[in-house]
Amino acid sequence: MGCVLEMKQIRKEFSGVSVLNGVDFSVNEGEIRALLGANGAGKSTLMKIICGVYHATSGEIFISGKEEEIKTPLQAAEKGIAIVHQELSMIPTLTILQNFFLGKEIVKNGILQEKQMREEYFKVCEELDFHINPDTKTRDVSVARQQMVEIMKCIHANAKIIIFDEPTTSLTNDEKKTLFEVILKLKEQGKTIIYISHILEEIFLLADTVSIMRNGDMIGTFPKNELTIPIISEHMSGKKYVEGLRLQSYVRKEAEPVFEVQNLSAPNGTKDVSFSVKPGEVVGIAGLVGSGRSEIVRSIFGADKKTSGKVLVDGKEVKITNPKQAIKAGIGLIPEDRKREGVILKQEIYKNATLVQLKKMISRGILSARKERKYSEDAVKKLSIKIPSLDTPINKLSGGNQQKVVVSKWMDEDMKLLIFDEPTKGIDVGAKEDIFKTVEDFAKKGMAIIFISSDLSEVIRTSDRILVVRDGQIIGDVANDNISQKDLMEIILR
Ligand SMILES: Nc1ncnc2c1ncn2[C@@H]1O[C@H](COP(=O)(O)OP(=O)(O)OP(=O)(O)O)[C@@H](O)[C@H]1O
Ligand SMILES: [Mg+2]
Structure with a gap:
């Protein structure tokens, strides 16, 4: 097993x-290497350098022992390097086949060779045992299947090194399983895999070896069996590991509910949902991916239509047909899909962070940049958001730090109910604690919280009460008296 890639x-x-301070990184042929590090550590940047998306300020790259210059993605592809990006990069309005051959269309004498393209497409489908209709518009294909097409592109390009940058963030459990099988199959075929993720369980399942970065430095590379979660977390953060405890409960038991929803049904599959939340209470929502958790909160928030049902804030009915009305009624939602709904990618961080607080940022009738900056500075400190400056456009931040900016938008004590929909997606272990701390702070101030997470341990750590959802319906409402993950899972699957 030779060294297939070496970066010096x-x-x-x-x-x-400086975001990479002289990183050494080498990978052997046929291994699955996990790359770990806190948000903003430099993982994606290092990978983009191998792929010709970014150029290193200095340093050397060797492929199979030979020094190479990789100036463009095309050159990287020619040298057998391919990446499945953190954010999917296909064009939604094109068909799958068009995206598959984007920039590599087969043309003879000026004529597109569609028949040949189809044949090649189906050959790769067969090789991986994927079956995706090439004529479907990409926007009508689930994220998981789009990702499969990206993997097919890597195979079609005959890649020998395939990089996965947080591939599972939008996948259901079944889709994850399929992905892991594919990755193991690629390994069997002798491919080298570099796999970035914040979900340590995945690392323990897949990786042979693990490289850990911190703040632009490579801390080291370790065989998987030498690592435990505390060791990994200490290498990542440079701080002693402390086990996450259950959040302090601040529910005001005697108080009337601050939020209530009655018999809510909606075209998105929400069926007759009723529940209420007291001040200071954290209500968790658990259920399998696809069970309709996000749909319920989207309907509450007015992001999806309702067919019937009432929403009450402080005992009074409020009419919510769009998110603006929800925010006015004191309800905030931190959405699951930050790229689509949570942030304005090209705008500066401070503009994004103050997005829903604009009214307060006004001084003598005009928007006060000073107030906006002050608010954002506080948020950056509180959530330890790693940024070059407040003026950086948000799309220049690392994935996890973008998510923290989305959370920071709501750091205002005037909201009555805050809904967190998968807030820890793509967030490193340390930063998750910052988010939990924020939830605790909000609850302490008397805000009501709804907390959705696919990670049951997170729901258990944060919630006073847990609603279990299946098929858009609430099938269980359990007090969280130190319920175990196993017991909660049993209710979900019952
Ligand atoms: N195009 C860019 N312009 C300016 N700064 C950038 C750019 N791309 C990345 N950075 C900065 O480089 C640092 C490393 O970012 P990178 O995306 O590599 O982190 P990461 O380890 O992948 O984090 P995450 O786990 O959050 O995805 C961050 O501080 C980020 O703000
Ligand atoms: Mg990244």
Whole structure:
């Protein structure tokens, strides 16, 4: 097993700020290497350098022992390197086949060779045992299947090194299983895999070896069996590991509910949902991916239509047909899909962070940049958001730090109910604690919280009460008296 990729003393600066400080990284042929590190540690940047998306400020890259310059993604592809990006990059309005061959269309004498393209497409389908209609518009295909098409592109390009940058963030459990099977199959075929994820269970399942980065430095590479969650977490953060405890409960038991929903049904599959939340109470929502958890809260928030049902805030009915009315009534939602709904990608961080607080940012009739900055500075400190400056456009931040900016939008004590829909998606272990701390702070102030997570341990750590959802319906409402993950799972599957 030779060394297929070696990077030496890679440095990278963005506008004078160093994000990789001389990183050494090498991978052997046929291994699955996990790459770990806190949000903003430099994982995606290092991978984008191998793929020719970014250029290193200095350093050397060797492929199968030969020094190479990789200036463009095309050159990387020619050298057998392919990436499945953290954010999917296909064009939604094109068909799957068009995306599959994007920039690599087969043309003879000026004529597109569609028949040949189809044949090649189906050959790869067969090789991986994927079956996706090439003529479907990409926007009508689930994220999981789009990702499969990206993997098919890697195979079609004859890649020998395939990089996965947080591939599972939008997948259901079944889809994850399929993905892991595919990755193991690729390994069997002799491919080298570099796998980035914040979900340590996946690392323990898949990886042979693990490289850990911290703040632009490579801390080291370890065989998987030498690692435990506390060791990994200490390498990642440089701090001693403390086991996460259950959040302090601040539910005001004697108080009337601050929020109530009655008999809510909606075209998105929500069926006759009723529940209420008291001030300071954290209500968790558990259920399998696809059970309709997000749909329920989207209907409450006015992001999806309702067919019937009432929403009450402080005992009074409020009319919510769009998110603006929800925010006015004191309800906030931190959505699951930050790229689509949570942030304005090209705008500066401070503009994004103050998005829903605009009214308060006004001073003598005009928007006060000073107030916006002050609010954002506080948020950045509180959530330890790693940013070059407040003026950086949000799409320049690492994935996890973008998510923290979305959360920071709501850091205002005037909201009555805050809904967190998978807030820890793509967030590193340390930063998850910052988010839990924020939930605790909100509850302490008397806000009502709804907390959705696919990670049952998170629901158990945060919630006073847990609603179990299946098929858009609430099938269980359990007090969280130290319920175990196993017992909760049994209720979900019952
Ligand atoms: N195009 C860019 N311009 C300026 N700064 C950038 C750019 N891309 C990345 N950065 C900065 O480089 C640092 C490393 O980012 P990177 O995306 O590599 O982190 P990451 O380890 O992948 O984190 P995450 O786990 O959150 O995805 C971050 O501080 C980020 O803000
Ligand atoms: Mg990243």
